[in-house]
Amino acid sequence: MANIISASHLTLGYGNNDADIIKNANFKIKKGDFVFITGPSGSGKSTLLRSFYGQLRPKSGNLLVGAQDMGKISKKKLQELRTHFGIIFQDYKLINEWSVAKNVVLPLVIAGYNADVQETQAKRLLKHVKLSEHADRLPLELSGGEQQRIGVARALAKNPTLILADEPTGNLDEYSSNVIWDLMENANEQLDATVVVVTHRIPNIFSIPYRHLIIENKGIYEVH
Amino acid sequence: MKYIKEHIMFIFPMLAILLGIESSMVFDRMSRDYEKDLKADYSMLVLANTPMKLSGFQQLDRRISSMSRIEKRTIVQEMAQGMSGISAEDIMQALPHFYTIHFGRYLDVQEIDKIKHALVASEGIEKVETFGKSHNSSYHLFIFIKVVLWTFVGFMTFTSLFLVIKQMEIWQFSHRERMQVMEIFGASTMLRSGILFKRAMIDALIATVLTSGLFAFLRFVWIKQSHIDLLMQKEALLFAYEDIAILGGIAMSIVITSVIIVVIGSKERKL
Structure with missing residues (x-):
């Protein structure tokens, strides 16, 4: 299987004069992998994830995402690359002025799909995350678990090749967390999407094979 | 209330710009008409x-x-x-x-x-x-007033443009999260700034209608009631229908320029 993410001697940090957060890291993530990245608070899990979607450029070393060198990628190429990603945030990052249905099809709006396609896909996705009856409501009228399901549906809207999730169950109760994990397992198995999840705890019940990377002392190591 | 206030904060400086420009156009028409009379006299x-x-x-x-x-x-x-x-x-x-x-x-x-x-x-x-009469001194006075008026309008436009940009930055701030989410999902600058364009264009349109409406009122209603012969003879100079297109065009150019300045000036922030 081809690598979808490849890092060699990767060093990350927010400013040239600030301390490095990740230092000299080497790892590869293959297409179709389900990867958990764990580590203590402040270890740089979210920072690493941000570098995958180009919000943070490497200080040194190489980071290839979908064959694009993230240190040199142009704004235009990055914009195009991001349309192949599904990103899930701990605090959902939904557009609160938009209806649930419109939030779900945001990637399709960006890709310029017509209203009919958007409507059909919104119905399909909301049925998939069991929120069909809330299509016309605003996100803030729903519970945290339901909002995160909208976030997952949005991430799946355009059949992404790579799903990046930053503590997707961090704010949720056990029941809602299990629903989210089920949806992510399905995405990996049925859509063949590569899934990278940053979390402080791997779920106890997880039915598909996965890889585990851990961040320790600024380095990234694989747990076997 | 906040929504109306935000719009008024944008419409007012736009009005100042458009009123200044329309006044200048009226004065320009008057001076050209005066020149025409002088020329015919001579x-x-x-x-x-x-x-x-x-x-x-x-x-x-x-x-x-x-x-x-x-x-x-x-x-x-x-x-x-x-x-x-x-x-x-x-x-x-x-x-x-x-x-x-x-x-x-x-x-x-x-x-x-x-x-x-x-x-x-x-x-x-x-x-x-x-x-022919020597109109030289009054003509020079006309030119002088025209230069002063254009200078004033230029200054007012510059100041108002600054206020327009500031208001747009406030809008951008209030929509920052939405725009950032769209950016993360790969939206182009134009698409994620759509909300700014939409709002600003509506307000530019309102400012155009208000300015045109005011000058149309002066031409078609006020002048007739004023009984000032000189003004009644020259009423066409006060407002022309093509002014609506000129003011609309200027308002839209200001809006597009301001949005572009604000959007280009903003950097992606981490979510």
Whole structure:
């Protein structure tokens, strides 16, 4: 299987004069992998994830995402690359002025799909995350678990090749967390999407094979 | 309430810009109309030994736009009746040819003098007389007021533009999260700034309608009730329908420029 993410001697940090957060890291993530990245608070899990979607450029070393060198990628190429990603945030990052249905099809709006396609896909996705009856409501009228399901549906809207999730169950109760994990397992198995999840705890019940990377002392190591 | 306040904060500076521009356009029309009157008032009388054509005058000075020959036969015949032994034909032959010449635009005293000298220096032209009132000082006053007005409008536009950009930054701040989410999902600058464009365009349209409406009211309602003859005669100068298109075009250009300045100036922040 081809690598979808490849890092060699990767060093990350927010400013040239600030301390490095990740230092000299080497790892590869293959297409179709389900990867958990764990580590203590402040270890740089979210920072690493941000570098995958180009919000943070490497200080040194190489980071290839979908064959694009993230240190040199142009704004235009990055914009195009991001349309192949599904990103899930701990605090959902939904557009609160938009209806649930419109939030779900945001990637399709960006890709310029017509209203009919958007409507059909919104119905399909909301049925998939069991929120069909809330299509016309605003996100803030729903519970945290339901909002995160909208976030997952949005991430799946355009059949992404790579799903990046930053503590997707961090704010949720056990029941809602299990629903989210089920949806992510399905995405990996049925859509063949590569899934990278940053979390402080791997779920106890997880039915598909996965890889585990851990961040320790600024380095990234694989747990076997 | 907050929504209305946000719009008013944008519409007011836009109104200031558009009112300034419309006032300048009105004044410009008035000064052009005044120039037209001055130009129509003004002519030169040329006495030539040989018959002249317009092209002949224009060879001497390109600013000459038209000419007319003064018919002397009637006067000569009257003169001949009072004189014995001299026929009208003799007088006709003895008299030079008379022409009045007009110009394409209003000319100041210096320019008139130059043309006069050029004509007198030409072979065949005996004499040149200038007529018409001297509007030179009032014309210069007009030009001065025009320059002052444009300077004022320029300054006001600059200040208002600054306020427009500031208001747009406030809008951008209130929509920052939405725009950032869209950016993360790969939205182009145009798409994620759509909300700014939409809001600003609506407000620009409102400002255009208000400005045009005010000047249309002055032309079609207020002037008629004012009973000021001078204004009533010149009411068309106060507002023209094409002003709506000009103001709309200017308002849209300001909006597009401001959004682009604000959007380009903003950097992606981490979510």
